[in-house]
Amino acid sequence: MTRLWYGGDYNPEQWDPAVWKEDVDLMRRAGVNLVTVGVFSWSTLEPSPGQYNFTWLDQVLDQLYDGGVSVDLATPTASPPPWFSRLHPEALPVTADGVRLTHGSRDTYCACAPAYREAARGIARALAERYHDHPALAMWHVHNEYGTTCYCSLAAERFREWLQTRYGTLDRLNEAWTTAFWSQGYADWTDIEPPRKTQYLVNPTQYLDFRRFWSDELLAAYLEQKTELRTVSALPITTNFVFGGWVPVNHAQWAAEVDVVAIDHYPDRADVGAEEQTAFGADLARGWAGGKPWLLMEQSAGAVNTGRRLHAKEPGRMARHSLSHIARGSQGALFFQWRASRGGAEMFHPAMVPHAGPDSRMFREIVALGAELPRLAKVADSNVEAGVAILWDAECWWAMQGTHLPSSSLDYLAAVRSAHRRFWHAGITVDFATPAADLSSYRLVVVPSLYLISDEAAAALTAYVESGGQLVVGYFSGIVDPDLRIRYPGAFTELLGVRVEEFHPLPDDSEVVLSSGGRGRLWSEHVHAVSAEVVDRYAGGVLDGKPAITRRRVGAGTAWYVSTELDDAAAAQVFELSASLVETVRRRSGDTTWTFLFNHGDAEFAVPDAGELVVGELPVPAGGYAVVRST
Amino acid sequence: MTRLWYGGDYNPEQWDPAVWKEDVDLMRRAGVNLVTVGVFSWSTLEPSPGQYNFTWLDQVLDQLYDGGVSVDLATPTASPPPWFSRLHPEALPVTADGVRLTHGSRDTYCACAPAYREAARGIARALAERYHDHPALAMWHVHNEYGTTCYCSLAAERFREWLQTRYGTLDRLNEAWTTAFWSQGYADWTDIEPPRKTQYLVNPTQYLDFRRFWSDELLAAYLEQKTELRTVSALPITTNFVFGGWVPVNHAQWAAEVDVVAIDHYPDRADVGAEEQTAFGADLARGWAGGKPWLLMEQSAGAVNTGRRLHAKEPGRMARHSLSHIARGSQGALFFQWRASRGGAEMFHPAMVPHAGPDSRMFREIVALGAELPRLAKVADSNVEAGVAILWDAECWWAMQGTHLPSSSLDYLAAVRSAHRRFWHAGITVDFATPAADLSSYRLVVVPSLYLISDEAAAALTAYVESGGQLVVGYFSGIVDPDLRIRYPGAFTELLGVRVEEFHPLPDDSEVVLSSGGRGRLWSEHVHAVSAEVVDRYAGGVLDGKPAITRRRVGAGTAWYVSTELDDAAAAQVFELSASLVETVRRRSGDTTWTFLFNHGDAEFAVPDAGELVVGELPVPAGGYAVVRST
């Protein structure tokens, strides 16, 4: 396929059919070619148990088809109708505090409840049977943003089954969970509960396993629906990934089960942080997709939601965000949602057609972007080029969300974002890779705070260095195995040639100075350079003169260790980065290279011999962008 | 009646009868002529179910009568006795989180529980029968500070009945609640629940309707008691209104059902804010009373409770607060409570007789004020004069307490207080009016952030302007109808001659500059001046050059729009306000005018030709007051 998707979630059940006609007209005007329909339609499709109402949806799909708009048809299982909760109160979710939630929002179900799973398969089957051969159909969209957790007794049962599969015997579980501490030894599987509210600190491995369990359980729920759809349809099937600390989904693992990795992306910063986050989210999605194209399924058109307010995106910003996603591998730019709601909990959520209607700056920008994208159609088949990889591991993240760490300021996501941000500001494109990935194509691999690591992953990183790779390992890495058992002297000791004797976490408002003049914050360590060269040392304080940054030649490569959270200047020196006000991303297909240029500076940016301008302007104006094709 | 009430809550059951004698003596010394008795007496009056003990109350009322003190007899239904909760555990309230509360404080009941309602009627009837012809009786005081909410299943049943009455059909409810979004369509009334804790954002209309329902339900509970009392007594019946974000009571509506609007007023600021709040609370009460006299039923004698500490009121401050209420329409000044408690949760609550006893500054100030009030007796029949009105709508407040707004800094109460404060600092008396009120007598009407508005109210405001009124509408007004459905381009578009295309909420620490040099914070908007004159523009930033303040001549009047939260200087310019250190309020009856003067400055204030001094001093000393009568 050589086209880029453009469109968004379309929830026509909110309006009279009269509006549908205007919608399709406006979609044509905007160049929309794909809409996601049905995400929240369960109570409209099945207003009472077993009584389906497809008429309206038939009509909507026909009209879209007539207007040349393809459909990504969603199963509505993220929002069961009110009657479902009344008939199956045991399927309402329970919090860690024991509160059983009430219907009245969305996502209010326990995915472990058999009644829910059966109902979800049922509505998926009904939709598949009715629409699998509708000519508008281009893709299936299972559910919405899998990510709920529940602590009810049904979830407890499933958790125990999962643990039996993982550990086989209680002896093995007791060892993995270190239950000899605090008298937690289990002698019967039925004694095990979810990590609900308890008197004091929870067992950290129990907590981590509950996350792992939920990722697998939600995946099973997804696969049940996928099976229903696949039975009657050969079209691509996906689900839209949502990213957040509360989401128990290992997206890198899930990626194997979706035909295209699809993500929702909502930055929460109003300043340049939104651009950093956009690049981060897009690079992460490409990493999950193993470098293959993926799809931006949702973003916000007119505003960044900072959590406290909707910050209106400045002119051109919506297009910059969209093109940044496409530059980094997205097969298109989709939005939530097409038309702003007239009421309900998200009535102020931005939309492609805002409350102000088509006569608005926002819709005009939507139309303008829609006119540009076809010129980039061929980009859809190309791959993004990156010489640097950063490691990302969801399990390590979850492990570091526990309450047991030596500093509550340790933050895996922040450490990874920080590493990514530095390359972004230097104009260098990076990939994300899992610890188990083949890293041989990268000149540099960065490993921020990889607290949890398996033997296999540690071996893979060693092999990478031995074959000539440059590896930079950050502080607090290699500390525990996948059971969260201490692996002193740590998984990287031999590779790095250092031994860490003691942790010296820093207060939030303090820093350490290095001999080079660089500065570190958040963390420091008493490091012994056993067989490593010392690159930089702590200067002053209790660690005065002790190694802070080390380097060791290993085979054809080099392994660095950085024992503190460096400030940007010090990190730039280590990574040999120079600041760039132009974000440059290259996608290549055969001999053709598309170069995406985003000018974040205040002055225009000239690009000599840039090749053929595809979209945007050359020289690139301040705040502008250009895509240039060269061969 | 031409007298002012003076006194407070009297809870004699806390002391031995020996103290009662001293109490009456001290009341006489203080000029007390009304006390509220019985507010918390249920467990004393009915120590076990159906067994009444009236002897002590007989004695108390007789002694008060003998001392010349009238009684406002309260039904004790805000605090059922412990045995009630044991016998009716289903009547204990449940929080939105599902926690059923335990007896042990006060107000711990669900007003929807039939057992509670029956018991409340029972004790009201018993009191009415026994005391309706007691000569001390002057007034009935139903309950105390109606304001509790409960989410239990009994409340759910009543809520469903209320919804059936409001909407008639589920189709109408589904439309009003926009249930097509998020698959919330109801096909059965029994599927509807209170807005309890749910997975994510609650439906905003469901939330608003739950507030409306509780206002009506509590009113019904009040009316049941009123009926019991009215059956045997013709005396005035009231209940004391409490104001707060947690209170689901629409006082403007309730006002029709009380014989006199009575309020409790507790400022929570230690600085001049306490004076601002006093004027605000008093003007609001007068607004609820439709301009007629009302009654300050509770205030605190010796201290302002800031929430963190009891700030001792400076000498004279208690009298200033009391007179400010009277200036603004109160028929008196009453306190909670007469004598400070010896123990219990409010043992440090200030009182007319503090722990230090009569030999104390506080009691001496109480005695001094009691000596002045009779000289103001005739004020009781007069009306307050105001040429400016500010709109207040409880439903709009509740609607803006939802979680769905474009900025969490939007705050209806703060916007209204801010408008009121500016007039107060300019020495100008304002009324509060509901959107439906007759506004024709005002030269200026101010409408802060009236997010929710009905068609009728919008039409009334238009008519006001057309007949020559000056109307100032603030940002984020006219956005939704009473169902919380978006009404783009907004209820005021035509009247104001502007179209708002886009919201630009501001970060809390930022501001916008206007061409005039004025500044705004919190909010800005992309405004098109369709048929309005531009008074001021945004200068700089993304809205540079766009209208910020507009004005449109409509018929004989003018309609202004202010699209940001102006700072005080800019607002003073718009409203042509000049700062005054003297708070002046006028009450008029026939040809007689009472002018209340409060000097908030540091120097004495001379009033030439002021008329006859009734209380206070002339010139008015710094921090002092004077009431002057003229004809």
Place this chain on the structure above:
Amino acid sequence: MTRLWYGGDYNPEQWDPAVWKEDVDLMRRAGVNLVTVGVFSWSTLEPSPGQYNFTWLDQVLDQLYDGGVSVDLATPTASPPPWFSRLHPEALPVTADGVRLTHGSRDTYCACAPAYREAARGIARALAERYHDHPALAMWHVHNEYGTTCYCSLAAERFREWLQTRYGTLDRLNEAWTTAFWSQGYADWTDIEPPRKTQYLVNPTQYLDFRRFWSDELLAAYLEQKTELRTVSALPITTNFVFGGWVPVNHAQWAAEVDVVAIDHYPDRADVGAEEQTAFGADLARGWAGGKPWLLMEQSAGAVNTGRRLHAKEPGRMARHSLSHIARGSQGALFFQWRASRGGAEMFHPAMVPHAGPDSRMFREIVALGAELPRLAKVADSNVEAGVAILWDAECWWAMQGTHLPSSSLDYLAAVRSAHRRFWHAGITVDFATPAADLSSYRLVVVPSLYLISDEAAAALTAYVESGGQLVVGYFSGIVDPDLRIRYPGAFTELLGVRVEEFHPLPDDSEVVLSSGGRGRLWSEHVHAVSAEVVDRYAGGVLDGKPAITRRRVGAGTAWYVSTELDDAAAAQVFELSASLVETVRRRSGDTTWTFLFNHGDAEFAVPDAGELVVGELPVPAGGYAVVRST
């Protein structure tokens, strides 16, 4: 006994027996002579109900004995095994919000549950029977850190029984709780509940009594186990006290029931505050022990846990903390735990043998301290000398944790810590005493904010002054009796010769100035000097010219009153304190005096004629210590 204990908690069930051998070898190297075994061993000792596994413990005790290490054998009742919670779900604790906790941490049981109490006695009996004559045994350690609270119905029943014992009649309870306020009069014992979550403020006396009840109930649980142990063993029996705002244990009362007062002490400040807290905790323990030697049962070896991070203790700091405890009466220095855990919730808790193993600074410091302690062995029989006492009363603390006070900044613990800190910085050793203690040996007694006081305690303080004592009473003292009933004009009025008319709590960011130039914060009062001399006055503000500090000669002594929280300079003036950078503590036994010197300054400190150096260095280096013996 003339030796100091050295060692810590030893939880060998976390490792293979192979490690046990190394443990004993390392203990010998470190000079360890006592370890606490079994604190968290219940699920290992009794893996399923009634099936005991003692083999491993037999082996551990034998090996320790062979290595010359004595054992403090713990009953593991602070952490019941998972099967216990499954079999006795009614024994899982319930929070004030009604959440029943789930197994998965430690301390997750209700100490009122009969099943728990029976099981606890059972495992204690089994241990006693098996090990009472094991030659390694030196001491019994019941439970761990008694301190849990539960609000379940079983606790409610026990609470009611306790109240019946305390009050006898409901009339007496109703009076004590002031239930006449807010209609809380109880007519039936079964109406009384724990102070669970309720609608508004709880009854403060109910809250205080619930604390008192739990202290007594936990003590009863302790005594049941003590009885089981005493039946078969004459060895010392104790439990390790933990100190914290959440702990409902009156340690001064409990002290009568332990053979040696033992405490756990974990400072939470990284700066010199850790030293202040160490001295405070140690002095408090000595106070509980009535001046007799006591035992530091737990401290942290390598780091201070600030709540946000583990701050690595600087070189020498672990020894300084340990010696500070010994200086102040501890019979030794013990740690939690011997060897750092491999996993579990406290895997990063510091240990004597850290993850880095014996080749580490930390273990080397442990070995060095272990080598010094035998030289101090005779200190174990000596007593600490102090001429100043500060009053401490747990009930007053609990009473001031209520929600009813005139200022939420009133903080009993902070006031007491503040008083202690000032003497510590002046190098003066103080004792803590309960209000009922014999104070005749002290030249000065300080009484910070003793809000709650009994008649007996007030009389004892008066007698102290009359016999020649110097008494300094702080603000907000003597306000209520043990029922939390106001005792105006206060318990100290006559003794101090002052009458307090009104409280003037201060905002957190403000202060008052005194005539002397001193400053106060947090609190001020309108004081009348009835028969007292005025030492200092308020200057400026609403209290301008009124007494702030007073003094009254009474008999042979003097009684001071300080009506505000003085700053350090003003307090130093009142107490005639001069700052010292050397902490000096003296212990005496017969003619021998041991002087402990801790140099907190930046320069070395010479001590002329100091006597014989026992440990440390002379002159005392900056950051160092010395213990000197003289006769």
